[in-house]
Amino acid sequence: MSVLAFPSRTGGCLRGVEDFPILSRRIRNKPLVYLDNAATTQKPEVVIEAESLYYRESNANIHRGVHWLSQRATDLYDEGRESVRRLLNAARSDEIVFTRGTTEAINLVAYSWGCSQLRAGDEVLITAMEHHSNIVPWQLVCEQTGALLRVVPVSDCGELDLEAFEALLGPRTRMFAVAHVSNALGTVNPLPWLIERAHAAGARVLVDGAQAVAHMPVDVRALGCDFYAFSGHKLYGPTGIGALYGRAELLATMPPWQGGGDMIRTVSFERTTYAPPPQRFEAGTPNIAGVVGLAAAIGYVEHLGLDKIAAHEQALLAHATEAVGAIDGVRLIGTAAHKSGILSFTVDGIHPHDLGTILDTQGIAIRAGHHCAMPLMTRLGIPGTARASFALYNDENDIAALVAAIRKAQHMFNGGGQP
Amino acid sequence: MSGIDAHLRELYQEVIFDHNRQPRNFHAMPDADRVAEGYNPLCGDQLTVYLRVADGKVEDVSFVGHGCAISKASASLMTEAVKGRPVEEAEALFRDFHALLTGTPPEGRDFGKLEVLTGVREFPARVKCATLAWHTLHNALTGEHDPARTE
């Protein structure tokens, strides 16, 4: 798949595909063409190896043992936090809280910050292009606190309505929660401007970075956001690990949201005092191996260069947009001026699910459906889309395979059922 | 032709395309005495099944909704298969058809045109598409009020 060349640990030149063991397997007796990277990315050997090596050589519980292995595991865990800090260019590593992923990170802010800060009549502003995980936690917390949920509308081409955004911002807006990149359409939102406006109105800003961190350099200090959430598994890392960045002053004022070991300072039945952030928000034994794997994944993309990965994927997106868009009967869904490597489309007369099955028989993995963004699909007036999403190991051959398979599906559906 | 292409051709037989393009009994029924909603939260397929039952018989049946070719064709074929049948027979057909797609088909049962839907057995992710209308029918027949789920 990939054309990205970079020096390997052994000093030779590897292509991306050789770093990702799964990419060389065959699916349904065809070479795998993996274009479902927005759902999850594949894992490079270095990540698989790092997790396995952790269990082979360093496994112990952290923060509790006096023994050598416990110290070793604690060091690795702390190094992982430092890796995330570097990835996001946060000022301090105690601004990084490990979570299960984006969903848990958003829930943490919604419950800890939201339940302690929101009052009846306050407003939480989200957008019509959010993933369900940046909608439902806010709905739940609004129900509990009496705050109101407001939604920034989206244009036909999949861009935020910036005038409406400004009109919706008001003195009661306490939180603006927005995706960095839309998982359904690929739209990259104009964060610096949005954040500046929201801050000027006195709101806090949470950015859902699930679709951004693997595809472009992210700098939370340059963005100026208050919170930034992402998942390791969309960044070539393991599942079950992700992180929340929160500005130190904010985290310091936030109450715990889960209780247990590791998050306390002292416990008595009369009164328990809590550890400072980030431990305050990490109750229980964390996913230590996941953190080790995530750190390896971060090292991997840093080594390749996120700017190079971004340029590679932008070139692929431009090529795919042209090639897929040129097929008769294909409608591209989401044509924002500023996009990341996600191509959503519909094909006349073929339901996305049927298309997904036909592509699958050609070894091509895409996603079909509403992409956990049902309100967005409703807004666009479609039940769902087919979505191809790119990663650093994809190349022109993958796009060619995609185009050929779409044509084959059209031939089947319009030409009498012969595959 | 490779094995998978044969499976694909079995899934998308001409009958499926025909019923997808021109679904039978595809309309609302103002005088229906039973209505049920079916919804597949995974893919967003959604349909409504209308029934008119008289003397223990499915006198008329129709559906509206949207979904993939498999779910639409399955709903269309279902209406043809149960129209005019006694309610118990329609229920028995639901059970047998479900078994046909998901487990061991009952011996000796002739499914007629419904056989074309057995192609989904090679595509486990698509079994739900073929059974959604039937779960909905079942709810309409038994008066379940929650929308039919395929899980």
Ligand SMILES: Cc1ncc(COP(=O)(O)O)c(C=O)c1O
């Ligand atoms: C934009 C966006 N936000 C949030 C999520 C949820 O991520 P996770 O399921 O890893 O918590 C996803 C992943 O599907 C996403 O694409």
